[in-house]
Amino acid sequence: NSIITLPSGEHIITYTAYDACGNSSATSFEVTVEDNTAPTVICKGEVFVGLNSNGQAYLLPKHLNDGSFDGCGIDSMKVARMVVGGLIPDSNFVSSIDFNCADAGRTIMVALRVWDTNGNSNSCMVEVIVQDKLPPYITKCPKDITLDCQADYEDLNVTGRPDYVDNCEVISVKK
Numbered sequence: 028n029s030i031i032t033l034p035s036g037e038h039i040i041t042y043t044a045y046d047a048c049g050n051s052s053a054t055s056f057e058v059t060v061e062d063n064t065a066p067t068v069i070c071k072g073e074v075f076v077g078l079n080s081n082g083q084a085y086l087l088p089k090h091l092n093d094g095s096f097d098g099c100g101i102d103s104m105k106v107a108r109m110v111v112g113g114l115i116p117d118s119n120f121v122s123s124i125d126f127n128c129a130d131a132g133r134t135i136m137v138a139l140r141v142w143d144t145n146g147n148s149n150s151c152m153v154e155v156i157v158q159d160k161l162p163p164y165i166t167k168c169p170k171d172i173t174l175d176c177q178a179d180y181e182d183l184n185v186t187g188r189p190d191y192v193d194n195c196e197v198i199s200v201k202k
Contacts, residue, residue: 035062035099035145062145066097070139070151076126078159082194084126088139091153097143109136109152117148124155128195131159163193 031040038060043053071093076084088104095101105120120140135157140150169187178185 033058033060035060062099062143062147064098065147065149066095066101066141066143068095068139068141068149068151069093070153073154073156075156075158078126078128078131078157078161078194080161080194082128082159084130084157086124086126086137086155087122091137091139091151092141095139095141097141097147100144102142102144102146104139104141107138107140109138115140115150126155126157128159130157131195133157159195161194163191165189165191 036059038058039055040058041053041055043051045051070091074086074090076086076090078084086106088106091106092104095104105122106124107115107119107121108124109115110119115138117140120138124137126135133156135155136152137155138150138152140148142148167190169189172186174180174185180186
């Protein structure tokens, strides 16, 4: 008894029987091996992405994958933002999802889809939390001024506004 492992496709198997005198007889038959089993897709739980100094972040399949596998081999992995209704066509899956300042502070549901070497696929979903952890940076303060004690020192129209840079929009400037 021996176990034969065959890849997907068509194969010819030949059995040959021998007697004690060395005579033999053979018969062959064809075996078709099909892979109809989708990959096992394993996603990480919750994923955090941080916006960079340009207000962008990129999410790759490797950031979501947590050990997906397939008996015949993994061919590719792609990601997509979830859509209304939940059924995402293959054409929506891409090699990288881009996030920007409009996504900051939001939790966005994304999907990881894995294809095996025979075209079978399976997906899992992950919540992605987009963070902007970079504070604004003040590049120049207003000039020193002297105010009357009755002046509203919190009014930036009176005191002047600083120059600043930020990867995302600054919502307010306060003294």
